Structures are given as structure tokens and as C-alpha cells.
Amino acid sequence: MTEEHAGGEGAPDPHGATDAASFNARLQALKDWSGLNYRELSARAEALGDVLPRSTVANMPTRSTVPREELLTSFLRACGVSPGELEDWQTVRKEIAVRGVYAGGTTEPEIAWPAESARASGSVADSSTPDSDPDLDPDLGSDPRSRIRRTLVALVAVTGLVLAAVSVVAALVHDEGGDGPKTVAAVLTAPAAGDVQIRVIGSDLCLNERRGGRSGQIHQRECEGADVPLYSLKDLGSGEWRIVSDHPDYGPGCSGIPSGGRIPDAAFEDSECGDPTRVETFRLEPFGTPATGYRIVPAGSATANSCVTVVGDRTATWAKLAQATCRPDARGQLFSFDRR
Template sequence: MTLMTSQREVSPHTVRDAAGFVEVMKQLKDQTGLTYRQLEEQAARNGDVLARSTLADVLRRSSLPRPDVLAAFVRACGEGQHVGSWLDARDRIAAISPAASGTKPGASGEGEGDAGIGAPPETEEPTTSRQGQGKGRTLAVASVLMISLLGAATWGLLSRSSHDSGDPSALARTPADGWVTIRPARNPDLCLTDGRDRDGAYASAVAVQLPCAHATVPRTYLEPAGGGIYRIQWHHPQEGKGCLTVMSTGPVKGMLEPRNDCTHATLFRLEPAANEGAGGFRLRPSTSGRCIGIVNGDTAEGAEAVEERCTRAADQQFLVRTSGDAQ
């Protein structure tokens, strides 16, 4: 997809390396006419975190930014509808040259680095002289093993503290099941409920965010399916029971439709969201490894829920609250 603006075309898809990718990011920023501070403020209004110091550092370097930083930046530039295209281009470059992302091949890069880029490349250990190895070799091997064990222990502690849950106690946190409401964490007065896609491209209901006070029907039931995964049921007085299913084809591909056949409905894993003090969760379809968010990070009433690449953006965090006994 080519990105078009009123001034000139800015597209990441012809770029072949990380330096070129950062260059088109600079072009996009220049085209907005916004300062680093203004982009930070716009990101905050979108529900994202984009520190101006982080963005300035990203645009000074020649490494690929982290996906969450890139997504927040593109949205702050007013190109929210093209976030997926920018992320796809980033992934393509990272696959061609893993070193460009600053992460090891196969690593996600989420949460790494100091300034919105991956962790710095590893440096080689200096080689030692062959003189006087003999007895010293045993001591050297023992020292290396000791350092490795200490390093592994330290890494384990650091990894646990930087896990998506935000704190060790949240690792075991699970959502309340039964009758619940599912609310976007940044808009807790809204609930996921049935509505229609705003383009009018689909005749059946899909999941959208609407004021909870007006979303009493259908009722939502979170059904444990074992192994830490859940079905999301909707109970409607006229339509009966349906289970949310990610659409794999058609005009609303990626959106969530309530299907009567719950045995083939999407199963969701609810993971504690990063740094979410209110007990937020990420909804992740168990078979895709992606996340449920709101189309283009929209905060408007009626915005559709959609399956998308996980970016840690605010629109991918949801609150699960009990809603009383079944009627």
C-alpha cells in the first residue's frame, strides 16, 4: 500500500535497509510539521507513549525502531490507517538483515533497547594468548562457567521484571470468568458489544466499542476452555448464544463476529498487559499469536475490534470486569 499525503508520497515499501527506513520516518515527521514535543503530545492523546527523547534518538540512528514505537509514531503523524503497512515494511527489512533491528534472529525486539530500537549488537570477547594456558585453562573454564551461571541468573531476574505483566505478582494474574464486561483500558466507560462495521460492508454484527450504559444486550460470558484459554460468549435474548470468532476472509477480515457454532469459535488467551495497574489484559487469539485491538487505535464510539499485530499500544489493553449473576 502506498502512503499518500497532500504534499508528496511517503512510502516505506521501496526501502531496502534500516537507514533508508529511518530516512522515510524523518520525511513523514517533516511532512507533518510537528515538533518532537507535539508528536509526544499527540501520541498521548491517541493513548500511546512516545517520549520525544526516544523519538529523537530513533531518528538519529540507523537501526530499526521497536514495533510499538513505530506504531505510536505513525499514528501521531496522522497515518493511523497505515500502521500495518509500516510494520510490514519494518518486518521485511528485519528479515532481510536481522542485525538491522538490533535483535537476534527470531526475537521480537519488544521491550528491548534504550531508545526505541533493539538491543545493541553483542561484542566478541577478546581472545587470550596461548602462552601459559596449561593449568590456567582449567581456571579459565571454571571462571567462564561461573560467569555464565551468574549471568543466566541475572538475566532470569531481569526478564521476569520486564515481562509483559509489568511485575512478578501479575504473572499469575488471571481474568475473572463468568458474566463479565470487556472494556478498552483507556476508555473504561466503553464496552465491547455488538454493532455494525462503519463502512457498511457486512450485514451481520461485529464487535465494536460502545458506551457500557447502552450495551446491556448482549451479555458477555467468559468461558474457560482449559489451558489458560477462553471462549468469549455473547448471550442475546432474541439471537441466543454466539461466540466471538475472528473473521479470516471477506470485507471485515480480522474483525470479530459472534458465531452460533461455538465449537469452532476463536479461543483467546488473556495475558496480563504491561504496566497496567488497573489489571488490564491483552486478548490474543490462541492460534495466531496476534492481538485484538481497535481499528486504527480509534477512541470513537462504534470503532471496531480487530485482530492485528501485537504492538503493546494502549488500544490492545482491555479490562475484564464481573457484571453480576446470570439472569
């Protein structure tokens, strides 16, 4: 390997892969070994003069075909593979592709390469949204039953929102001198499917990224103008949720914790949905009676008793968010999901 990496052992290699599935699994292992997320891989490829569409790479481990030669080269170079190692990968890829031809199968994915390249370089606007991505919402379609389901979900969400606003917290009113001005505190909003602004309880800052940043790191900032990316909640059922992001530069994605949550202070970040190495499912647990906020708890994290937490000064603008041990007082770990 020519670049610094997160792994402490040698890089995974392609030897032993006999079909597309095992080859792509080794590519996923190489990506994990590099310590880079898809956004960082795309940025590194661009710096090397290559094109590596993030949406295509994110789906690579689950494809039933080996990637095209030019895509594989860009991916390997971004991971830091040496020229000799790159040649080994291409040799194994070619052998699997040839076997696929003789078996009568499709050896390479159908990739809209020019359009993907243009999106990666920023020359074509990505019109996709979380609601139009089939990976994010499998219920979408032209079937009337799908529309009925979506209507019922919307009605349930609105009903839950109204009940939460009435029963959880209405408002705290301070009347100066009886007839003086009244100050109304922010209303605590319960989670409901749809577009939200995620507010940090105690500082009244909102979750956001730095515009132009490539890491996907989530920070807190003033709620006014906190729209990079725009967030929405997707109810997965059984008390679990996905936090979907829509970035003006990078398109749709999901908030998550890298490396399966194995690192106690791992960053809370936005990236492509569907990366099997990330925790992208959360429980939104009420805290207090009545609830004073909701904890964002990574579901299935390798680190037990962990919560999404504001790191450092919880009142500071641009403080980072990360996974940390849930605190008894939940300080810096409570959020409200205000409707947009």
C-alpha cells in the first residue's frame, strides 16, 4: 500500500476469490482496511485524477457482477493499492469476468458512467432525493396500494405529532409584571416520519455539516440556515429509525456510526446508505417524565450503552457529534425533531 491506512495488518488481496460475490466481498474488506468512507474515497480519487462515483461504489459489495476495469482501478488507487497489487486485482477480476462470459452470465454492471462521472465532478445536478431512491424507500411505486399505505403513514405521523405536542410539552411562559412581554420556550417535538430539523436540547443548536466538507462529520450550528444537508426520519418499525440526509452537493445518504460502532468515540457522520460496516439504524428514546428530549441510540452498536453526543462544549457552535457512553443526566445527548 502506498497510503497511510487504518488497518494494523496487511491489506486484503483478491486471491481466493472465485466469483463476483467473493471478489466484491474482498473489495469491501479493502475499503474497511483503508479506513475511508465513500465520500473520502471519492475525494481521494478526484485528487488522483480519477473518477469514482460514490453512489456506484456504495453498491459495489452487493452487486452480482464484478466492477468494470476503470472503476476498479479508481477504487484501488483511492484505497492506496500499489501498482503491483493493482495488477493482481485486475488479473483476478479478468479471470472471473471471462468465466462469467462462458457461463452465459453478465460479467459487468450496467453503469451510467458519463452521468455518474459528471455528478462526481459537480457538473450535473443530482436530482435524486431520499424519497425517490428505491434503496431508501422500498414501498414507492405506481401501485395504488402503495399510495394508500403512504397516505395512512402520513395520517398516523400527523396524529402522533399533534398528541406529542399537546401531551409532552406545550410551552413555558414567563409573564413580566403581568402585562409585560411573554417569552415562549421551544416546543419539544416527538419523532415522526418526514422532514425534520434536529435540534440539540439545552443549546437550541441544530445538526448540520460544514458546507464544502468531505468527511460527512455532523456538527451543531445555529438552526437558522442549518440546511446542509436537509434531514428526514424514516420509521423502520419496531421502534427503530433511519436518519436520511439530502446534501446539495453529494445527494441522498444516511447518518451513521462507522466501523459498526466498535470505536467508543466514533464520529456521527453522513455518508451513502447501505454500507454494511456502518450503524445506520437508531432508537429515538424519550428521556424524563414528561420527556425533556430524545436520545439517539445506535441500534446494534458494538459499543454497549452508547448515545449520539455533543463532544466538548455542548453550547459551542460547530461542536462535533460522536458516539459516547450514555450519561445518567443525558447532558449533550437530548434532541428534538422539529418539523420542517
